[in-house]
Amino acid sequence: MPALPPGFERASRGGCVLIADAALLPDAEVLLDPAAFEAAFEEPSGEGRAATALVDLGPGRARIWLRRLLHGGALGPIFGRSYFGMRRPLAEVEVNARLLAAGAPVPRPALAWGQRRIGPIFSCAVGTYFEEDTRDVLAFLLDVPDEKHILAAAGALGRAVRIFHDAGGRHPDLHLKNLLLRERESGYEAIVIDLDRARIGIDATPDERMNQIVRLFRSLLKRNVLRTVGARGCARFLSAYCEDDRRLRRAMWRHVDRELRLVAIHRLRYSNSPS
Numbered sequence: 378m379p380a381l382p383p384g385f386e387r388a389s390r391g392g393c394v395l396i397a398d399a400a401l402l403p404d405a406e407v408l409l410d411p412a413a414f415e416a417a418f419e420e421p422s423g424e425g426r427a428a429t430a431l432v433d434l435g436p437g438r439a440r441i442w443l444r445r446l447l448h449g450g451a452l453g454p455i456f457g458r459s460y461f462g463m464r465r466p467l468a469e470v471e472v473n474a475r476l477l478a479a480g481a482p483v484p485r486p487a488l489a490w491g492q493r494r495i496g497p498i499f500s501c502a503v504g505t506y507f508e509e510d511t512r513d514v515l516a517f518l519l520d521v522p523d524e525k526h527i528l529a530a531a532g533a534l535g536r537a538v539r540i541f542h543d544a545g546g547r548h549p550d551l552h553l554k555n556l557l558l559r560e561r562e563s564g565y566e567a568i569v570i571d572l573d574r575a576r577i578g579i580d581a582t583p584d585e586r587m588n589q590i591v592r593l594f595r596s597l598l599k600r601n602v603l604r605t606v607g608a609r610g611c612a613r614f615l616s617a618y619c620e621d622d623r624r625l626r627r628a629m630w631r632h633v634d635r636e637l638r639l640v641a642i643h644r645l646r647y648s649n650s651p652s
Contacts, residue, residue, distance in 0.1 A: 379464050382471045382486070383555075394463060394499075396470070397488035404434040404440070405488055405504075414490065414502075417443060432508060440507040441474065441487050446573060458500040463491040465573075466501045473505065473572050481544035482537045484508050508557055508568055515553040518602040521551055529609045530565045535617030537567035538593075542586055545577040546566050551589050552596035583628035590618065590629075591636040595643050 381387060386399045390409040397405045406415050407556070417430040432441045446465060448456040460466075466489035469652040473486040484505035517530060534556060548555070548569060557568040578585075595610070597603040619626040 379462075379467050382467070382474050384445075384474075385470070385488075392491075392493035394491045395488060396463070396467065396490075397504075400488070401434075401439060401441075401487055404438050407434070408432070408488075408490055410631070411492060414492075418445070420630075432504070439502040440509075442484070442507045443490075443502050443504045444571065444573075445502045459494065459498050460491075460501050461499075462497055463489060463499055463501060464492065466503045469503050469573050469575070472575050472577055474574070475577055476541070476544055476546050476575075479544035481546050482539045482566070483541070483546075483570060483572065486568055503573070505570070508559070511557040511559045511568065513554045514556045514558060515600055515602065517558050518553070518600075518605050521605055524607070527606060527610045528613045530567075531606065531613040532617040533558065533565035533567045535614040536620075537569060538590070539618045539620070541569045542581045542589070543597055545579065547576045547578050547581065547585065548570075548572070548589060549574040551593050553593070553600060553602070556593075556635040564602075584632050585623065586625075587632045587636055590615070591633075591640060595640055598640070604616075 381396055384399055385396050387401050388397070388402060388406055388409060390406075391411075393414075395402070395405060395409055402596045408417075413533040416427055417432045420430075428445045428447075430443045432443055434441065441560075445458065446460065447458055468583045470489050473483055476483050477485060483506075486503075487506050490502040490504065493499055514530075522530070534645065538551070546569065550571070552585070553569045555569065557570055559566040559568070579634045594603075597606055600643060615626075619629070
């Protein structure tokens, strides 16, 4: 078993292993019961590769956002939920904790869960403390907000992604549902979520930064909400990301032609598949 992240403790029962924030562990031990764990997913709280569930640990206690880990890509149908040990969920918890400590706008990591299936093969899940009063960016856009709110949210998202990158974060799948928004009287706050396979680097190059931003742009196309955001919303995101760093903006812009060629290829694929 890999080393535990700082501040986390381990508990096990039968074939289940729980590695959780020490303050959370006494309440979270209920998840060592496989039936209780599965019951949390009876009413899925999300969509996509990784089933999600909101777990309420009791009155006055934390709420945890649980996400199963599932293999994607060509090997997904073969390996499904099977992982060799718990290295994958623990890596996510560690990266999440390090990014949070560096000031990145990410949720607070709560736990890693595993259930032994056979030998060293586990089913795994990761939990973060639930971010109250938030919704993902796709849900926000599907409500078709007015331009004032679009621009405010775009600015918050641009700043959040910039801070995430400056803290060393590299997200493997930055899209609309992996960004949360919280509306405050003073404006919007944005949070980057789902850090499975995320990593921490020394300094993101302009190429890497533009690649991740264009990946987010492709998500607008795929979900048919680019028109809702509009040119001004896209420009506000980029301005907030770059702030007054003209050198960074110029360096990133050198890579835009190549990225837009990739966008055109993806756009053909989206036109022939459901959003």
